[in-house]
Amino acid sequence: MNYASPTYVEKTRIGFRFLSTFTWQHHVLRVAINDLKRLCGESVPQGGVLLDAGCGQGKSFRLLREAFRPQRLIGLDADPYSLSLARAEADKEQIPAELIAGDCARIELPDASVDVVFCHQTFHHLVEQERALAEFWRVLKPGGTLLFAESTKAYIDTWVIRWFFRHPMHVQKSADGYLQMLREQGFVFGPQQVSLPYLWWSRARDFGLLERWHLKQPPPPGKREETLVNVAARKPAAP
Numbered sequence: 699m700n701y702a703s704p705t706y707v708e709k710t711r712i713g714f715r716f717l718s719t720f721t722w723q724h725h726v727l728r729v730a731i732n733d734l735k736r737l738c739g740e741s742v743p744q745g746g747v748l749l750d751a752g753c754g755q756g757k758s759f760r761l762l763r764e765a766f767r768p769q770r771l772i773g774l775d776a777d778p779y780s781l782s783l784a785r786a787e788a789d790k791e792q793i794p795a796e797l798i799a800g801d802c803a804r805i806e807l808p809d810a811s812v813d814v815v816f817c818h819q820t821f822h823h824l825v826e827q828e829r830a831l832a833e834f835w836r837v838l839k840p841g842g843t844l845l846f847a848e849s850t851k852a853y854i855d856t857w858v859i860r861w862f863f864r865h866p867m868h869v870q871k872s873a874d875g876y877l878q879m880l881r882e883q884g885f886v887f888g889p890q891q892v893s894l895p896y897l898w899w900s901r902a903r904d905f906g907l908l909e910r911w912h913l914k915q916p917p918p919p920g921k922r923e924e925t926l927v928n929v930a931a932r933k934p935a936a937p
Contacts (some may be wrong), residue, residue, distance in 0.1 A: 723757050729895070730818055730847040730928060731761045737891050737930035743843050745769050746813030751802050751834065752820030756784030760791045762816060771795045772812070774805060802830035810839045818847045821876070822854050827869055831883045841935035844885055848876055852923035873927040885931035893928040 735742055744767050750758055753773030762771065773784050773795050781797050788795040800806055802817075803826040815834045824830050834844055851870035871879065873894055880887070 727758050727818065728761055731758065731765050731816075731845075733893050733895065733928050734816075734845040734847060734930055735765045737893055737928060738843065738845075739890065739930075741843075742766070743814045747772065747811065748814040748816060749774060749805075749807070749812045749837065751805075751815055751817045751830075752823070753784055753797075754780050756787030756795065758816070758818065759784070759788055759793050759795055763791075763793055766814060768814070772798060772807070774798045774800060774802065776801055803833060805833045805837055807837045809836055812837045812842060813839055814843045814845060816845045818845075819849060821846075821848045822870060825869060827871075828879065828883075831879060835883055835885070835933060838933045840933060842933045844880070844929070844931045844933070846876070846880065846927075846929045846931060848927055850876070850924055850927060852925050873924040876927050877929065880929060880931050884933065885929075886934055887929055887931040891930045894924045895926045895928065896922065896924070 742765075746768060747770045748762060748766055748768035750762060750771065750773045753759070753775050754777075756773060759771060759773070762768065771793060773781070773788075775781050775784065775797075776799070778799055781799055784795070784797055788797075798806060802820065802824055815838055817834065821827055821830070838844065850873050852872065854870050877892065
């Protein structure tokens with residue numbers, strides 16, 4: 699995992715290994731992709747070109763194929779070793795994925811060449827978040843979809859995450875901060891395209907144990923610090 703990127707903070711060894719576990723695939727990736735598909739409503743994208751921005755080890759490829767049936771799947775990641783594992787994963791699943799080594803802030807794809815950008819748990823590693831979002835906007839076709847799923851500062855800035863993982867803390871945002879960033883770039887979405895999951899693994903202080911043991915009720919939205927934000931946003935179609 700030795701690579702240099704001025705715009706990306708690499709994962710720790712523990713973090714890297716976690717991304718190959720059943721917990722990551724079943725409780726994090728699967729749940730997020732199902733939720734993003736739900737947020738699309740009747741406009742679930744099918745076919746076309748899908749860019750997995752920050753594809754890591756390729757554990758999302760099968761789930762993305764099942765949910766969105768892309769005709770062309772592109773995986774982008776800054777870590778060459780992760781991409782080698784992603785290639786093995788794609789081969790195992792018999793998915794003809796195209797893999798690109800590079801930063802989200804500098805995507806080597808033509809303008810308006812992608813129908814869907816899937817960005818899951820990648821932004822909290824990025825130093826130049828606004829620049830990466832501008833790149834998503836550039837490569838998306840008018841009317842294209844951004845499937846955005848991210849952990850907020852309330853989760854990233856906890857002792858257990860800071861102990862085991864590595865992130866650029868000065869760019870972490872709240873759920874509202876991420877939503878504002880998406881709107882400022884020009885993406886459109888309504889309340890029905892936004893989800894604020896409060897999943898057990900995102901509550902690093904107690905992992906929701908008291909609620910799972912039925913000893914207390916989870917705080918409702920508006921009475922808690924949101925730990926996750928999922929958005930199915932669109933780049934407006936050309937007039």
